[in-house]
Amino acid sequence: MNRLRYLYLILLAASLHAQPPMPTDSWPTYNGDFSGRRFSPLAKINATNIRSLTLSWMWRLSASGGSSSNIRSTPLMTDGVIYLSTEDNAFAVDARTGREIWHYVWASSGGRHNGNKGMAMFGNFLYFETGDCHLVSLGKDDGKLRWSKTICDLDQFYFASVAPVVVGNHVIAGVSGDDSDVGGYLESHDPETGELQWRFYTVPQKKGDAGSETWPNDDMSSHGGGMTWVPITYDPELKLIYVTTGNPQPVIAYANRKGDNLYTCSIVAVNADTGQMAWAFQTSPHDTHDWDSTQTAVLFDGVINGQPRKLVAQAARNGKFFVLDRVTGKALVSTEFVKTNWSLGFDAKGQPIPDPAKNPSLAGTLVSPNSGGSTNWYPPTFSPATGLFYVNASRNFGEFYLYDGTDNPQGWAGNSQGGWSENMLEALDYKTGKVKWSHKWEGGASYGLLSTAGNLIFTGAPGGSIEALNASTGDPLWHARLANGVSNSPVTWELDGTQYLIVGGGDTLYAFAMLAK
Amino acid sequence: MKRISGKRIWATLLAGTFFAGTFLAGAALAQTPRSAAASGAQRTSGDAIGPYNKQIVDPVAADRGRHLYATECVECHGPAARGTDAGPNLVRSNVVMHDRTGSELGPFLKKGHPLQSKTSSAALTTEQISDLSHFLKQRIDDALKRQPMGDHINVITGDAAAGKAYFEGEGKCTSCHSLTGNLAGIGNRFAEPVDLQQSILFPTGRGRGGRGPATAPVLLTVTQRDGQPIKGELVFIDDFDAQLRDSAGKLRTFARTSGTKIEKTDPLAEHHALLDRLTDKNIHDLVVYLETVK
Numbered sequence: 001m002n003r004l005r006y007l008y009l010i011l012l013a014a015s016l017h018a019q020p021p022m023p024t025d026s027w028p029t030y031n032g033d034f035s036g037r038r039f040s041p042l043a044k045i046n047a048t049n050i051r052s053l054t055l056s057w058m059w060r061l062s063a064s065g066g067s068s069s070n071i072r073s074t075p076l077m078t079d080g081v082i083y084l085s086t087e088d089n090a091f092a093v094d095a096r097t098g099r100e101i102w103h104y105v106w107a108s109s110g111g112r113h114n115g116n117k118g119m120a121m122f123g124n125f126l127y128f129e130t131g132d133c134h135l136v137s138l139g140k141d142d143g144k145l146r147w148s149k150t151i152c153d154l155d156q157f158y159f160a161s162v163a164p165v166v167v168g169n170h171v172i173a174g175v176s177g178d179d180s181d182v183g184g185y186l187e188s189h190d191p192e193t194g195e196l197q198w199r200f201y202t203v204p205q206k207k208g209d210a211g212s213e214t215w216p217n218d219d220m221s222s223h224g225g226g227m228t229w230v231p232i233t234y235d236p237e238l239k240l241i242y243v244t245t246g247n248p249q250p251v252i253a254y255a256n257r258k259g260d261n262l263y264t265c266s267i268v269a270v271n272a273d274t275g276q277m278a279w280a281f282q283t284s285p286h287d288t289h290d291w292d293s294t295q296t297a298v299l300f301d302g303v304i305n306g307q308p309r310k311l312v313a314q315a316a317r318n319g320k321f322f323v324l325d326r327v328t329g330k331a332l333v334s335t336e337f338v339k340t341n342w343s344l345g346f347d348a349k350g351q352p353i354p355d356p357a358k359n360p361s362l363a364g365t366l367v368s369p370n371s372g373g374s375t376n377w378y379p380p381t382f383s384p385a386t387g388l389f390y391v392n393a394s395r396n397f398g399e400f401y402l403y404d405g406t407d408n409p410q411g412w413a414g415n416s417q418g419g420w421s422e423n424m425l426e427a428l429d430y431k432t433g434k435v436k437w438s439h440k441w442e443g444g445a446s447y448g449l450l451s452t453a454g455n456l457i458f459t460g461a462p463g464g465s466i467e468a469l470n471a472s473t474g475d476p477l478w479h480a481r482l483a484n485g486v487s488n489s490p491v492t493w494e495l496d497g498t499q500y501l502i503v504g505g506g507d508t509l510y511a512f513a514m515l516a517k
Numbered sequence: 518m519k520r521i522s523g524k525r526i527w528a529t530l531l532a533g534t535f536f537a538g539t540f541l542a543g544a545a546l547a548q549t550p551r552s553a554a555a556s557g558a559q560r561t562s563g564d565a566i567g568p569y570n571k572q573i574v575d576p577v578a579a580d581r582g583r584h585l586y587a588t589e590c591v592e593c594h595g596p597a598a599r600g601t602d603a604g605p606n607l608v609r610s611n612v613v614m615h616d617r618t619g620s621e622l623g624p625f626l627k628k629g630h631p632l633q634s635k636t637s638s639a640a641l642t643t644e645q646i647s648d649l650s651h652f653l654k655q656r657i658d659d660a661l662k663r664q665p666m667g668d669h670i671n672v673i674t675g676d677a678a679a680g681k682a683y684f685e686g687e688g689k690c691t692s693c694h695s696l697t698g699n700l701a702g703i704g705n706r707f708a709e710p711v712d713l714q715q716s717i718l719f720p721t722g723r724g725r726g727g728r729g730p731a732t733a734p735v736l737l738t739v740t741q742r743d744g745q746p747i748k749g750e751l752v753f754i755d756d757f758d759a760q761l762r763d764s765a766g767k768l769r770t771f772a773r774t775s776g777t778k779i780e781k782t783d784p785l786a787e788h789h790a791l792l793d794r795l796t797d798k799n800i801h802d803l804v805v806y807l808e809t810v811k
Contacts, residue, residue, distance in 0.1 A: 111565075179567075219605075363674040366797055410660035411661050463755030463756075465757075467756060
């Protein structure tokens, strides 16, 4: 084959499979790349040799306070240095030895501290959010503060915890808050200066705004929730950010927010340069069960009904699984990944139709899933090698009570109580949404996932282990019991020819490797 | 939202039945709080939310503020300060949310704002404004997650006869339960009917507050390649190991290898399966019926 022709074929293949593989010598974003697949092409650790995986080092962080000493975040790594955040704290750790390089502490002025999800990096700069509503930038080499910007209002009971993601010349930052009725948004900041570039509101601010027809009035829509507390994914070709949005407010009570309540509980495509919405798909119209749709929107390319497509998939907290065309937002697959009892099928757009009989009530309504959902914030994974979408799932029940029967409830005004659950790791065929295999856990499994070309799925497991399963069959292959169990999502990279598996458990980061040469 | 008669609200406010969520509706005006915890903002959230320098409500000042509010503000802003057609929602007001004992509210009111008495708000004293601030902050607290509004209003709505019929018939409850045996006096055992309801649905650990009937432990039966089945109470199980305590009290651990068969027997399996069959009516009927078992 002549050289030009070979080059042409390579380029053609690249355009058909536009998604570059995740880097193997670093972990530069929350999900390892922009796609949210959490699939590593590394295969040195694989289904045949995993039983010789062993502990290389462990590092225990020093920070005061419960949430500050619990690793919820996904660490970043580049040039042999790990960057890790917990609430109000950031650390640099040597990736070869597990020795701390620097430690930065933010002096907090309050806010809810429920688990910082990680950092973003851009050149020599790092970014993370704080519980008291700041976006903070540090120098990568010295951990010194460069600048901080207020991104939300503590007095309105917002807080901030999501891992920012840098796309192009934009630091994309989301906000949290459901204690009071406030509206959600996503912000873009200049990576150099921190200046605000744009703000995209997830709920209409005034009559006439897109989606305002799905709310009774401006007051309800502009205070209508839709928080952006799970990291975005991004398609650089389309220049589209995929942000998933939280539940409407009031959370459980609904008398004063009749309508679909757009764009809460939605997957929303937003132009990265302008902050303008391209399309939206609502996974829970008029949610009344606290089912944020803030599960990662996973981007991959595939073939559905014989047609190659750019896809986005989500296993949503409400128990439904969606595969959409990520160019248009059109649903290609809408199904359930666990049995639920709250909906009457799907409408013509592929969105679920809520059953009004399963709204919360004064005397209690038995609903599956409970408010914790069929899954939650913890990341799923998609393996292009198996074509399977993996999610830690839960089939559970809660009794949903209204605490305010008036026509103007505020805040939550209700709750879901009690619970019984069965929990499983599920592998879904993205072409149909059908469960290919399901591995039943012996307890709750609120853990993020990693898949690798070694035909492995890594996850935390009930009983306190980090565990590996066969990606094709779901058979458990390997585990190591940690002191406090897994508290974040495992990641992997290669350093000096050795593949490492890195996972956080409480206040300790563990690195596993195949050390025998 | 309709404006509400000022006199009626006044009477409600002064009666101290300040149960913000329910007294907007006329029919609910007579309802009294179920417990002291529901009656005011003394109950504080266990969560650290909002800024560290947030205003802590002084209930005595808030009570003075309530009288002032009822005299001067309630007709437009509504009894729970959540607004009416005539005036905005103050629970969501940025002036109120950013206020600290009058720091924002003071300058706003000093500019002159219509009051019910037709006097000028500019004449309000610093103390009066601070009292109003405490009252309004108390209303914000009412609306927050896990705040005084977090109480069940009424789960007793079902039909006792239908509950009895379900208990003895379709529900097959009598195959394990008896009203003179393990459910004797069940209607007296729980602090609130909602606890009984929760215990029917989720009985693990003897239900809410541990007041339900005793339940047998989860059992494990381990059969190794050539051995006899070994039975005991489940202590620990994951994908790789299982632990049980045998009848002699000895803790035994087994690796879950291909030659080892492990069976788990959950005595509450029928209760869990019931979650797929129970209708909401069944649940509400059962609660009312079992509440009668004193």
